Amino acid sequence: MEENRAKVFWLLSAFSSMTKIIAPLTNHEASIHFAPNSTKVLSIHDGLNGPELRRNTVLEGKELETTLANSKPETMTFDLQVQNERKSTLIALPGSQPNATKVGQGNMEAFAMALAGYYKVPVEIRVTSPNVNLNWDFESPEAAKAAMATVDLQQYNVSRKDNGLIVISD
DSSP: OGGGOOEEEEEEOSSSSOEEEEESSOTTEEEEEEOOSSOEEEEEEESTTOOEEEEEEEOTTOOEEEEEEOOSSSOEEEEEEETTOSOOEEEEEOOSSOOOOOEEEEOHHHHHHHHHHHHTOOEEEEOSOTTOOEEEEOOSSSHHHHHHHHSOTTTOEEEEOTTSOEEEEO
């Protein structure tokens, strides 16, 4: 399916804002490019507050490239944290099995997992407080519209990239 053929690249440029570059492949995989302006530590966790999967120190002027992949049937999230930055980035990658649950409640991580799993699209959450409580009911046939119907649009921005990546930020 063409809609499921999007490899997502994130160029993390140390860091208050991130530049993202999107290139085609699969929505079950994300390539992370990290090129800080000064020496920084990038740690990748299995979900919000989960165990650390990787930690890399990247020197000023150098670049780190690493890949995240979801080979599981269910949606997975990865939490990317950069030393001394207030915002972390959650990346939800759909699993191989669709999630038919269209109604739910939880924090931003749970919402990202539900959105990614139901619509089979990668989701990026870049917010200061991911523990805000949300209620969702996926009525729309489009992931971006479902996200806009769920989050407070006066507090959050929702966008859809050409490959289907949904980005929610504050």
